[in-house]
Amino acid sequence: MVKSASILFLIVMASTSVTIEGSRILISAPFGTKSHKNMYVPLVRELVSRGHDITVVTNYFTAEFAQLDGNNVREIVLDQLTVDMSQYPNAFDSLLSSSNHWWNLGFSHLLLLSMFRYTSQVTEALYGDARVQQMMANDQFDLVIASQVLSTASAPLAWHFRAPLIVTSPNTLFAGMATVLGDDEHTSYVPFVFTRYTDQMNLGQRTINTVVTKMSTFLQQLYEELTIPAIVKETGGITGCPPVQNIIRNVTMVFTNSHPSFTYPRSLPPQVVEVGGLHCRPAQALPSHLETFLSSGRSDDVGGFLLFSVGSLQRMEDMPERVIQSFIGTFARLPGVRVVWQWKGKRRTDLPSNVLAIPWLPQQDLLGHAGCRGFITHGGLNSLQEAIFHGVPVLGLPFGIDQYLNLARAVNDGYALQLEWRDIDESTLSAAIEKLLFNRSFSIAAKRLSGLLRDQLQSPLERAVFWTEYVIRHNGSMDHLRLGSRKLAPYQRSLIDVYLVLVLIASLPLWLVFLCLRCCWSTNKTKAATAMSKKSKQE
Numbered sequence: 001m002v003k004s005a006s007i008l009f010l011i012v013m014a015s016t017s018v019t020i021e022g023s024r025i026l027i028s029a030p031f032g033t034k035s036h037k038n039m040y041v042p043l044v045r046e047l048v049s050r051g052h053d054i055t056v057v058t059n060y061f062t063a064e065f066a067q068l069d070g071n072n073v074r075e076i077v078l079d080q081l082t083v084d085m086s087q088y089p090n091a092f093d094s095l096l097s098s099s100n101h102w103w104n105l106g107f108s109h110l111l112l113l114s115m116f117r118y119t120s121q122v123t124e125a126l127y128g129d130a131r132v133q134q135m136m137a138n139d140q141f142d143l144v145i146a147s148q149v150l151s152t153a154s155a156p157l158a159w160h161f162r163a164p165l166i167v168t169s170p171n172t173l174f175a176g177m178a179t180v181l182g183d184d185e186h187t188s189y190v191p192f193v194f195t196r197y198t199d200q201m202n203l204g205q206r207t208i209n210t211v212v213t214k215m216s217t218f219l220q221q222l223y224e225e226l227t228i229p230a231i232v233k234e235t236g237g238i239t240g241c242p243p244v245q246n247i248i249r250n251v252t253m254v255f256t257n258s259h260p261s262f263t264y265p266r267s268l269p270p271q272v273v274e275v276g277g278l279h280c281r282p283a284q285a286l287p288s289h290l291e292t293f294l295s296s297g298r299s300d301d302v303g304g305f306l307l308f309s310v311g312s313l314q315r316m317e318d319m320p321e322r323v324i325q326s327f328i329g330t331f332a333r334l335p336g337v338r339v340v341w342q343w344k345g346k347r348r349t350d351l352p353s354n355v356l357a358i359p360w361l362p363q364q365d366l367l368g369h370a371g372c373r374g375f376i377t378h379g380g381l382n383s384l385q386e387a388i389f390h391g392v393p394v395l396g397l398p399f400g401i402d403q404y405l406n407l408a409r410a411v412n413d414g415y416a417l418q419l420e421w422r423d424i425d426e427s428t429l430s431a432a433i434e435k436l437l438f439n440r441s442f443s444i445a446a447k448r449l450s451g452l453l454r455d456q457l458q459s460p461l462e463r464a465v466f467w468t469e470y471v472i473r474h475n476g477s478m479d480h481l482r483l484g485s486r487k488l489a490p491y492q493r494s495l496i497d498v499y500l501v502l503v504l505i506a507s508l509p510l511w512l513v514f515l516c517l518r519c520c521w522s523t524n525k526t527k528a529a530t531a532m533s534k535k536s537k538q539e
Contacts, residue, residue, distance in 0.1 A: 012112045022051035024140065024474045026161070028154035029058050029147035029168075030078050031122045032462050034312045035382045036170040037062060038279035039257055046465050048072045055091020055139070057132065057154075061084070081122060083313065096397065097423040104320055119220075120227045124154040127236030132189040135235065136160055143472050148174050148254075150405045152224045155247040156232050164476025166468065171381055171402055172258045173272060176217035180249055181269040182483030184493065189265050196404040198412060199264040221245060228304055249486070252476045255464055261452040262388050265329035270481040273467050275460040277453055279382065280389040293356050294338055295485055304373035305338035306331075306433070307366050307392075308373060311378050314399065317345030323424055330429040331355050337373070337437070338368060367392050373443075374436045378427060379403035379418075391450035397421060414445035430478060 007283065022233040027040050044054050048068050055074045056062070059081035065073045102239040105139055117449035126132060141161045146154035158165035167177070173195055178185050186212040191197035193210070199204050218323045219531055231239045252271070259276035268274070286294070294305055309326075310316070316324075332352040343357035361381070366372060367390040377383045379396040384406055387394050397405040417432050436442055458466070471478070485493050 014027075017407065024053045024060075024341075024469075025055070025143045025144040025145065026054045026135075026141040026163070027145045027159060028127045028157055029056070030127070030153065031081050031083075031118060031253065032147060032170065033083055034060055034151045035380055038143065038382050039147070039168045039170050041065075041455045042279050042461055043464050043468070044068075044073065046461060050465070052468075055135065055141070057126065062232075066381035076129065076135070078125050078129060081125050091535075092323065092421065109360075113422075119150055119153065119224055120231060122233050123151050123228050125232040127152055127156075127232055127238070133236060136238070140266070143476075145468075148177065151374075152228055152244040152248060155244050156228070156236075156238065156241050159241060160238060162498050165247070165250065165254045166471060167248075167251050168255040168257075172263050173254065173256050174269070175213045176221065176268070177254060177488075179217070179285050180251065181254070181271055181464055181487075182488070182493070183269045185210075186266055187212050190264065190265065191405060192216070193402050193405060193500065194400075195245075196408055198408050201354075225317075234405060252471050252478050253467055255467070257385075259385075259453060259460075261449045262381070262384055262406075262409065262413075269483050271274065271478065272464060275464045277385045277389060278460040278464060279511070280385055280460075281364060282360070283365045283390065284505050286362065286365050286369065287353070289365070290340070290356075290358075290361075291433075294340075294369065296338075303336045303338070304371040305340060305366075305369075306334075306374045306376060307340050307343035307361075307372060308376040309361065309363060309383070310397065311380050311383065314378070315345055316341070316343045323421070326425050327430055328352065328355070330433065333430060334433070338371075361366070364390070374433065376433075379407040379410070381406050383414075385453075386448065388415070388449045388453050391443070391447040392434050393446045394418065395436055397424075413449060414444050415449060417442075 017087050027044065029036060030038060037058070037060065039054070040383040042063060044056065044065070044262045046069060048054055051072075053072050055076070055440075056065070057078065058076050059075045061077050062075060065075055080081055088463065106228050136157070139161075141163050143166065144158040145160060145166045145168060146152070147160070148167050151167050155165065160180050169177075175185060189199045189201070190211050191201065192213045195209060197209055201209060228244050230394060232238050232241045238420060254272045254276045255349060256268075256272060257278065258274050259274075263276065269528065284497060285291070327341075328351060331337075331341075331354065337354065339355045340361060341351075341355055341357045342359070342361050344359045364386050367375060367386050372390070372392050374395060374397045375383070375387045376397065377387070377391045378400045380393075383400060384394065394407075394410055396403070396416050398404050401423075407418045408417060411418050417436055419432055456503065491497060
């Protein structure tokens with residue numbers, strides 16, 4: 001009886017401690033694509049299971065939160081900030097047009113220019129929302145986690161709640177953040193996220209990379225300083241908000257969606273934690289209709305199946321009919337290979353029997369299926385992470401943004417091929433797919449990288465949870481991780497003043513020699529003039 005009472009007491013104390021230790025966390029990600037959720041949805045799920053109370057501000061409803069403890073998760077959805085692709089030209093038409101040079105330079109350039117407009121739009125929508133205003137008036141949080149996509153719009157929330165700030169990046173460390181943390185941008189080997197460069201750049205590429213990185217950072221920060229505090233004051237009624245860069249400079253921790261197995265390695269400040277692959281997980285059983293379709297094909301090396309998906313932004317039905325027929329014709333020539341095609345739009349009746357078109361598919365479960373032999377994708381970072389995690393080779397068809405950069409690394413690592421949309425026809429598609437299927441080097445490279453990604457002391461999710469709770473436990477006191485260079489001016493970090501002193505010191509002996517020679521020359525000249533004068537007088 002005493003033993004049972006002791007066990008009951010320990011259980012009660014354990015549950016009480018979880019309740020006491022449970023913290024209130026605000027995650028602000030008011031702008032981004034659905035794929036950006038992969039950086040915080042798994043984290044929310046794990047933090048909720050550990051007793052924390054989470055509030056999420058986002059631009060897309062998250063169905064998965066409904067499966068969690070409803071008392072521990074609150075979601076504020078800013079529907080007006082849903083990414084609307086109709087404001088951009090049709091991606092397929094533009095990429096297939098040989099005359100559209102600007103689009104061929106990258107869809108990312110349009111997005112980069114539009115980020116300035118989005119900064120004010122997102123800030124106004126965030127602080128003008130009645131639910132956010134009520135939250136700011138009545139709630140208190142122990143931690144604020146902000147997406148690095150327009151993180152400056154969310155930064156005043158950390159200042160308002162006097163809470164530590166963690167920034168999460170859906171990609172690598174964005175330009176400007178390394179400088180904030182006291183490091184350098186390392187533009188000599190770190191390519192700007194919207195370029196097609198690798199970490200091996202020639203002189204011209206390094207020059208362009210440096211100019212683009214510095215200019216985009218400067219212009220973005222300048223625009224943010226001119227707009228965000230004023231909007232926060234006018235829309236949210238908050239006075240005294242400091243410059244947003246001052247808030248960002250006090251960032252406690254940065255989580256990046258990176259790992260050396262799929263992003264270029266770089267030196268990182270101690271406050272940056274790589275959690276790339278956070279959302280990757282082992283495959284689960286497929287729905288019965290999918291498993292039936294896949295099992296009806298051949299299961300040997302000649303069979304298996306291909307997965308075809310280009311993310312959540314682009315609709316396959318927007319693809320020109322000529323390109324659609326190129327895919328259909330190519331797939332029909334692979335009778336032993338099944339194809340699962342993510343197709344959103346009007347159902348087609350002209351698909352070959354080995355092709356299944358569905359509007360939604362469990363991507364990770366399909367990639368982790370034993371029969372998956374290849375992945376046709378747009379090259380989004382999360383999709384490539386999943387392909388690597390499950391050891392599946394890739395055929396990349398990029399649209400823009402970071403996809404060219406991602407696929408350049410994938411091709412260099414040997415597990416991917418890349419095609420431009422304007423080059424797609426039955427001949428090029430068939431050649432690429434057959435090479436992907438029957439050249440084992442791609443599969444071998446994918447499995448090698450899978451081993452590198454999986455072979456970690458902690459899983460990315462465990463690492464993110466640990467550091468999140470670490471920041472809460474220490475109330476954001478992270479001075480022991482801050483680089484002393486944060487307090488130095490850019491010219492001091494680059495040691496320009498030191499080099500100038502060294503140049504002066506090194507040139508001092510030369511100056512002394514020069515002065516001595518000049519003095520000697522002047523003396524000799526004077527003596528010669530005196531001698532000439534005396535000679536003239538004697539004559």
